[in-house]
Amino acid sequence: MSSPLLSNLNAEQLAAVTLPHGSALILAGAGSGKTRVLTTRIAWLLATGQANPSSVLAVTFTNKAAREMLARLSALTPVNTRGMWIGTFHGLCNRLLRTHYRDAGLPQLFQIMDMQDQLALIKRVYKASNIDADRFPPRQLQALINDSKEEGSRPNQVEANDEFTRRQVEHFALYEEACRREGVVDFPELLLRSFELLSGHESLREHYRRRFSHLLVDEFQDTNALQYRWLRLLADPHTAVFAVGDDDQSIYAFRGANIANMQHFERDFATPEAPVKLIKLEQNYRSHGHILDAANALIRHNQSRLGKDLWTADAQGEPVRAFVAPSDTHEAAFIVDVVKSLIDEGVSPAEMAVLYRSNAQSRVLEHALFNAAIAYRVYGGMRFFERAEVKHALAYLRLLAAPDDDGAFLRVVNFPPRGVGARTLEALQDQARATGTSLWQSACATRFGGKAGGSLAGFLAQIEAMRAATAGLPLGETVEHVVQSSGLAAHYTAEKGGQERIENLQELVNAAESFVREADLQVAGEAEGETGDALSAFLAHAALEAGETQAAEGRPALQLMTVHAAKGLEFHTVFLSGLEEGLFPHENSLSEHDGVEEERRLAYVAITRAKRRLYLTHAQSRMLHGQVRYNVASRFLDELPRALIQWLSPQRADVPPAREPASGAARYDALRDRPGWRIGQSVKHAKFGLGIIIDAEGRGTDARVQVNFRNAGVKWLALEYAKLQPA
DNA sequence: AAATGTGGAATTTTT
DNA sequence: TTCCACATTT
Numbered sequence: 001m002s003s004p005l006l007s008n009l010n011a012e013q014l015a016a017v018t019l020p021h022g023s024a025l026i027l028a029g030a031g032s033g034k035t036r037v038l039t040t041r042i043a044w045l046l047a048t049g050q051a052n053p054s055s056v057l058a059v060t061f062t063n064k065a066a067r068e069m070l071a072r073l074s075a076l077t078p079v080n081t082r083g084m085w086i087g088t089f090h091g092l093c094n095r096l097l098r099t100h101y102r103d104a105g106l107p108q109l110f111q112i113m114d115m116q117d118q119l120a121l122i123k124r125v126y127k128a129s130n131i132d133a134d135r136f137p138p139r140q141l142q143a144l145i146n147d148s149k150e151e152g153s154r155p156n157q158v159e160a161n162d163e164f165t166r167r168q169v170e171h172f173a174l175y176e177e178a179c180r181r182e183g184v185v186d187f188p189e190l191l192l193r194s195f196e197l198l199s200g201h202e203s204l205r206e207h208y209r210r211r212f213s214h215l216l217v218d219e220f221q222d223t224n225a226l227q228y229r230w231l232r233l234l235a236d237p238h239t240a241v242f243a244v245g246d247d248d249q250s251i252y253a254f255r256g257a258n259i260a261n262m263q264h265f266e267r268d269f270a271t272p273e274a275p276v277k278l279i280k281l282e283q284n285y286r287s288h289g290h291i292l293d294a295a296n297a298l299i300r301h302n303q304s305r306l307g308k309d310l311w312t313a314d315a316q317g318e319p320v321r322a323f324v325a326p327s328d329t330h331e332a333a334f335i336v337d338v339v340k341s342l343i344d345e346g347v348s349p350a351e352m353a354v355l356y357r358s359n360a361q362s363r364v365l366e367h368a369l370f371n372a373a374i375a376y377r378v379y380g381g382m383r384f385f386e387r388a389e390v391k392h393a394l395a396y397l398r399l400l401a402a403p404d405d406d407g408a409f410l411r412v413v414n415f416p417p418r419g420v421g422a423r424t425l426e427a428l429q430d431q432a433r434a435t436g437t438s439l440w441q442s443a444c445a446t447r448f449g450g451k452a453g454g455s456l457a458g459f460l461a462q463i464e465a466m467r468a469a470t471a472g473l474p475l476g477e478t479v480e481h482v483v484q485s486s487g488l489a490a491h492y493t494a495e496k497g498g499q500e501r502i503e504n505l506q507e508l509v510n511a512a513e514s515f516v517r518e519a520d521l522q523v524a525g526e527a528e529g530e531t532g533d534a535l536s537a538f539l540a541h542a543a544l545e546a547g548e549t550q551a552a553e554g555r556p557a558l559q560l561m562t563v564h565a566a567k568g569l570e571f572h573t574v575f576l577s578g579l580e581e582g583l584f585p586h587e588n589s590l591s592e593h594d595g596v597e598e599e600r601r602l603a604y605v606a607i608t609r610a611k612r613r614l615y616l617t618h619a620q621s622r623m624l625h626g627q628v629r630y631n632v633a634s635r636f637l638d639e640l641p642r643a644l645i646q647w648l649s650p651q652r653a654d655v656p657p658a659r660e661p662a663s664g665a666a667r668y669d670a671l672r673d674r675p676g677w678r679i680g681q682s683v684k685h686a687k688f689g690l691g692i693i694i695d696a697e698g699r700g701t702d703a704r705v706q707v708n709f710r711n712a713g714v715k716w717l718a719l720e721y722a723k724l725q726p727a
Numbered sequence: 728a729a730a731t732g733t734g735g736a737a738t739t740t741t742t
Numbered sequence: 743t744t745c746c747a748c749a750t751t752t
């Protein structure tokens with residue numbers, strides 16, 4: 001078939017797109033046209049009449065990926081994408097639960113809690129049950145709850161082999177009861193509840209199994225145990241499951257992603273008639289050859305992988321550059337210099353990214369960039385819908401939609417301050433606990449005396465007035481009205497520095513308006529219509545899509561982000577900074593199961609972001625937690641073929657540390673009469689291997705040095721006896 | 728109810 | 743060091 005749909009696909013892509021009915025695992029390397037294959041596959045299924053829009057379900061992890069898929073699909077096919085189930089796991093589950101809320105055992109207007117809301121609820125549960133938060137850290141329970149649910153377990157299914165865990169599981173059960181009472185669900189609950197909905201209702205399950213003849217899964221390597229079971233439940237032997245993923249880019253094990261799902265896929269989704277097809281996409285359309293060579297060489301050091309080598313028909317390109325800096329500030333200065341000269345060469349700063357392993361590393365870089373007057377943008381941090389003022393406004397809206405939401409009630413009952421104090425709330429909470437009702441219902445049912453009681457009554461009246469005033473209003477006007485009548489606008493106007501918050505509240509009104517306007521284009525599960533209630537849909541949207549971290553800069557800006565945040569992106573030039581043992585691979589990963597392999601995949605992701613130029617940098621000393629740390633070069637640098645790397649500095653630069661450690665005088669003193677030895681120096685030991693001197697004491701023949709060995713840890717050695725070699 | 732102080736922790740993060 | 747949560751103060 002020579003339809004324009006299929007033109008310009010390479011042989012493997014074409015094979016994947018046109019696979020006959022049956023399940024398939026597409027091993028799609030970085031930059032191999034994964035999204036193109038996924039969207040073209042859907043378009044091809046529709047064009048050839050093998051599927052109609054309503055029989056396709058495509059699932060992604062992020063809203064961004066879902067939007068991109070929708071956009072590209074609309075460009076490929078004239079079919080209206082509105083009827084299609086394309087969205088995130090959470091978005092699709094939300095859609096399912098809104099449609100079948102009765103069978104799912106949920107109130108019609110159940111609210112979705114984000115992680116903040118969830119933590120707040122846990123703390124409230126603790127307070128109500130007199131649980132000591134010092135002995136049982138709320139965050140720990142939160143982790144247990146989410147991990148358990150993502151494994152598919154309810155409290156009665158969690159294995160508890162010690163007293164502490166048994167108590168935690170009791171707390172988990174209390175939390176579940178609170179969720180039920182308040183009509184709220186957390187993120188993993190969306191998945192677990194819809195899993196239970198389908199597994200517990202055969203007719204529903206059969207309905208959806210018959211309906212979705214094609215399941216397509218993006219970033220399959222990121223699926224967790226429950227998502228995998230969810231897919232298996234939705235698939236019957238006639239369902240074609242098209243899973244696209246890359247085991248080498250699995251970097252989310254810490255949040256439950258399970259690469260083993262890729263290994264099990266062939267076994268679990270094969271049918272007697274059709275074994276699972278496996279197709280590898282290895283041709284890369286992003287990077288020049290040297291960059292791919294480096295990526296391939298690095299990832300080959302991993303044991304557990306399905307195996308794959310990227311190649312390009314494009315040029316070998318520039319060599320990969322590496323640089324050793326004496327300190328983190330020198331490293332930043334180097335990056336600034338290169339960025340400047342590349343800008344002079346005409347590369348847009350927006351096409352360059354500085355990547356790092358952990359957010360803390362951005363500070364030094366930002367400082368250097370700021371002083372050099374280079375525009376930059378840092379990814380990460382507070383998202384739009386997570387801002388306090390936005391959450392306050394949303395809490396008022398939630399009370400309009402679902403007054404039993406105690407979390408929303410408590411957030412705004414006295415914000416802006418209206419004289420409802422702690423005493424009143426204590427009494428109200430006791431009352432609610434005693435009667436087993438929500439705070440809202442309790443407050444309505446009770447007459448509280450005195451001034452405080454009057455304030456509370458005022459609040460109730462205010463909410464009722466809002467509800468009456470906004471009934472029938474378009475969503476945007478509802479939000480506008482709530483922002484004004486809640487007193488939030490006035491409160492922030494009066495507050496010094498509240499201007500930004502006012503702007504964010506205005507932005508919330510805009511967001512509501514565009515949400516309604518673009519309802520047609522909304523990702524499945526968020527659109528109005530199925531729930532029949534725009535406000536409720538908007539609240540779900542706010543919870544499921546936290547929004548951008550930061551408004552885009554006006555002028556093109558250098559991109560700063562963690563390697564995790566860079567996944568899926570590409571840049572003309574990439575600086576991968578902080579390539580040091582302890583940082584990257586991170587020291588914590590050394591003790592984790594398969595931790596270093598995951599770190600290596602992370603480095604692989606970083607390298608494969610670069611299209612044309614790649615700089616790998618390492619600082620010999622770095623300020624961390626208020627202390628100077630000396631680190632040896634990352635093992636990942638050594639795992640790259642030397643011939644591929646162009647060193648821009650003497651590889652083992654014998655440069656004195658740029659910054660004296662605070663209490664360093666004595667330590668330098670210790671080595672004063674031992675020329676050739678100094679703190680921060682790279683050394684080699686016959687047995688312990690490579691390391692770096694981080695401390696010293698004693699004089700002359702008594703001199704001892706403390707060495708941080710790459711593989712053997714930190715040791716004190718006598719200079720006189722340990723046969724240390726400068727390295 | 729805001730302002731100030733203290734102690735502890737400090738990979739990675741989407742929904 | 744720096745940030746945060748939480749407690750105490752004013």
